Amino acid sequence: MLDTGNFVVFNSDEDIIWQSFQYPTTSILQGQHLSAGMELFSSVSETDQSTGIFRLKMQHDGNLVQYPVDTPDTAPYSYWSSFTDGKGDNVSLNLDNDGHLYMLNSTGFNIKDLNTGGYDDTNRTIYLMKIDSDGIFRLYSYRLDRNGNRSVIWSSTSDKCAPKGLCGLNGYCVDVDREANCICLPGFAPVIEGNFTAGCERNFSxxxxxxxxxxxxxxxxxxxxxxxxxxxxxxxxxxxxxxxxxxxxxxxxxxxxxxxxxxxxxxxxxxxxxxxxxxxxxxxxxxxxxxxxxxxxxxxxxxxxxxxxxxx
Missing domain, CATH: 3.50.4 (Hepatocyte Growth Factor)
Incomplete structure (x- = not known):
C-alpha cells in the first residue's frame, strides 16, 4: 500500500502488475483518474458500502455524466453532465494533490476544470471525490490532524432533488429548506418505512x-x-x-x-x-x-x- 492510497502488486522484477488506482469503484483519490468507459457507483449508505442506485460515467464521447443504475447512457436518463460531449474518445477525469479536479483529452489538454484547486497540497490534507448515496458527487478534503475534519469543497449540484430515482418508484422528491424529502403519491405508502429509495406501493388492491x-x-x-x-x-x-x-x-x-x-x-x-x-x-x-x-x-x-x- 503506497502513501497515496494505491494498493499495488509487484512481480519478482518489482514491476507493477496490478494497482487499485486503475480500478476505481466508488471514489477517486488524489493522483487517480477515471478513464473513458469507466464508471463510479454510489454506495447504499455511509454504513453500507454495497453498490447503490447511482453511477457516474466517463463516456467515450468526452462527456462526464450521472445516471441512475441500470439505465441506458442516453440523455433522458441523465441528471447531470459536464457538457463536454464531442471532446474526443479518450477524455479522463483527474484529481491532483491540491484539490484540482479537471478533465484532460487524449493530448493532455485541459478541456474543463470542475474545481480549480489551489488548496493545501502538503501531506496534512488529502482529497477524495466520491458519489454519495444521495446521488450527488462531491469533492472532499480531509485534514490529517487530531480533529480529522472533513469538508465539501465542490459538488456536482446543490439541488438535492436532481438525482433521478432518489425517492424510488411512485415517490417524488420535494426540496424543503435545501434538503430532499420524499413523498408518496396519493393512495401509496412507503414499501419500507424510513427507506425512501425503496419507493412506495398502493395501500389498497x-x-x-x-x-x-x-x-x-x-x-x-x-x-x-x-x-x-x-x-x-x-x-x-x-x-x-x-x-x-x-x-x-x-x-x-x-x-x-x-x-x-x-x-x-x-x-x-x-x-x-x-x-x-x-x-x-x-x-x-x-x-x-x-x-x-x-x-x-x-x-x-x-x-x-x-x-x-x-x-x-
Missing part, C-alpha cells in the same frame, strides 16, 4: 377496480407541479383537467394520467423519477379508491365512505 358489488368507488387525486418520466401508453384529446380525470377514471387500465397545457397522457404504474417543480404546470392525476361500508347507527341505515388514499 387495484384488483378491486373490477369489483361489481358496489363497495368500491374510485376517484382521481392530484399531485400538482410534479414532473415524471413520460411513459404513457395512450394520449387522449383533452382541453381541461376534468376531461383528463374522466378519461382515466373510465379506463380500468389507467392507473394515473399526466395533464399539462391541454395534453393528457394515460399512464400505468409504476411512475418514476418524480420531483416537485413549482415552475412546471404538470399535474399527476392518480386513481385512488373509496371503500363504502354499510353500518347501522340508531337503527338508521347509513353509508360511510372510508378513503383508502392519503398523502404520506
Amino acid at each position: 387495484s384488483d378491486s377496480c373490477k369489483s361489481d358489488d358496489g363497495t368500491i368507488q374510485y376517484t382521481i387525486q392530484a399531485a400538482e407541479n410534479t414532473v415524471w418520466e413520460d411513459n404513457g401508453y395512450s394520449e387522449v384529446t383533452s382541453t381541461t383537467r376534468e376531461e383528463c380525470d374522466t378519461a382515466c377514471y373510465e379506463d380500468c387500465n389507467c392507473e394515473a394520467a399526466m395533464f399539462n397545457d391541454g395534453k393528457c397522457t394515460k399512464q400505468r404504474l409504476p411512475l418514476r423519477y418524480g420531483r416537485r417543480d413549482l415552475s412546471n404546470s404538470n399535474i399527476a392525476l392518480i386513481k385512488s379508491c373509496f371503500q363504502i361500508q354499510k353500518v347501522f347507527y340508531r337503527q338508521q341505515h347509513k353509508i360511510v365512505r372510508d378513503r383508502c388514499s392519503y398523502f404520506v
Whole structure:
C-alpha cells in the first residue's frame, strides 16, 4: 500500500502488475483518474458500502455524466453532465494533490476544470471525490490532524432533488429548506418505512377496480407541479383537467394520467423519477379508491365512505 492510497502488486522484477488506482469503484483519490468507459457507483449508505442506485460515467464521447443504475447512457436518463460531449474518445477525469479536479483529452489538454484547486497540497490534507448515496458527487478534503475534519469543497449540484430515482418508484422528491424529502403519491405508502429509495406501493388492491358489488368507488387525486418520466401508453384529446380525470377514471387500465397545457397522457404504474417543480404546470392525476361500508347507527341505515388514499 503506497502513501497515496494505491494498493499495488509487484512481480519478482518489482514491476507493477496490478494497482487499485486503475480500478476505481466508488471514489477517486488524489493522483487517480477515471478513464473513458469507466464508471463510479454510489454506495447504499455511509454504513453500507454495497453498490447503490447511482453511477457516474466517463463516456467515450468526452462527456462526464450521472445516471441512475441500470439505465441506458442516453440523455433522458441523465441528471447531470459536464457538457463536454464531442471532446474526443479518450477524455479522463483527474484529481491532483491540491484539490484540482479537471478533465484532460487524449493530448493532455485541459478541456474543463470542475474545481480549480489551489488548496493545501502538503501531506496534512488529502482529497477524495466520491458519489454519495444521495446521488450527488462531491469533492472532499480531509485534514490529517487530531480533529480529522472533513469538508465539501465542490459538488456536482446543490439541488438535492436532481438525482433521478432518489425517492424510488411512485415517490417524488420535494426540496424543503435545501434538503430532499420524499413523498408518496396519493393512495401509496412507503414499501419500507424510513427507506425512501425503496419507493412506495398502493395501500389498497387495484384488483378491486373490477369489483361489481358496489363497495368500491374510485376517484382521481392530484399531485400538482410534479414532473415524471413520460411513459404513457395512450394520449387522449383533452382541453381541461376534468376531461383528463374522466378519461382515466373510465379506463380500468389507467392507473394515473399526466395533464399539462391541454395534453393528457394515460399512464400505468409504476411512475418514476418524480420531483416537485413549482415552475412546471404538470399535474399527476392518480386513481385512488373509496371503500363504502354499510353500518347501522340508531337503527338508521347509513353509508360511510372510508378513503383508502392519503398523502404520506
